[in-house]
Amino acid sequence: MAHGSLLSIMANVRTLRFHTDYGPVPLFEKAREKLKDLAGLSLGIPHAQARVEEREVPQHLLTDFQPEFWELVVVETSVSTGRISYMSLRRQLEFNEYLWIVLAHEHVITAWITERAGNRSTHPLIVKDGPAWDAAAAGQEPAINAAMAGWADAYFRRVRAHRVLAALAAAPDRQSGDRLAMAAHLVMEGRTWKEAALESGWRGKASLDAAIARLLRAVKRTAHLER
Incomplete structure (x- = not known):
């Protein structure tokens, strides 16, 4: 390969x-x-x-x-x-x-x-x-059913939240960093991104998603320049 x-x-x-x-x-x-x-x-x-x-x-x-x-x-x-x-x-x-x-x-x-x-x-x-x-x-592939789908959705919400927290650690002075961190912690505790957005002071999930995208792009760009 x-x-x-x-x-x-x-x-x-x-x-x-x-x-x-x-x-x-x-x-x-x-x-x-x-x-x-x-x-x-x-x-x-x-x-x-x-x-x-x-x-x-x-x-x-x-x-x-x-x-x-x-x-x-x-x-x-x-x-x-x-x-x-x-x-x-x-x-x-x-x-x-x-x-x-x-x-x-x-x-x-x-x-x-x-x-x-x-x-x-x-x-x-x-x-x-x-x-x-x-x-x-059991040595099996994960079954594609409602239970697995719901479990996987919650798991990958936490994966994304962890990425956000790691990115914030690399960019501690990021604008809206406190609200991003609060939303990520809420998701790690079991909230959906929509619930976390509202509880952490965003207008809605779309606004939070856009801020996360900007954060991840900025951290990726910084890491590339430091290589």
Whole structure:
């Protein structure tokens, strides 16, 4: 697969996030089996290569990949097929440092080193129950029915809210930032975007949507200029 095609797929696939602390066990067993087949990881994606170099990540640990030294922490699956799309792995280095990587098949998407052993189990988008969790536990594709559709709608409202909060963290002085943050927090608590818009002082959902679009474009533009 060409690098451009892979990046295009990454941008468009809607995924569900599962954590090793919450399972389901069969999903993580399947993911670990996939890792056993990887003898080396690809650093061919320019963005990933840049991150590896600027963060001084030991490249030999990736190109000479040895799964037994890595802890599988997060697995993301396609919401439409249930297939594994991404995996997040952690490995302890010397001097109490931890190397994290995100994989899409054999491709490294990004990598970073931290001094904390936290395993990201408190991330607000982790799937801990519901029809998608049940399907993953049974090794099946998520059933296309009313229950799954309603659950997925609520989940992806939270995904968007999380994107808004992350963008605001990157642009803390953004105009209307307080109202955007309030709306995002309300959605994370279970409101719809329409309800959140009215409760946080917007004229309506359309006004809120336009402000979110401007925020995300601005943050994307800034990130591009900083590369």
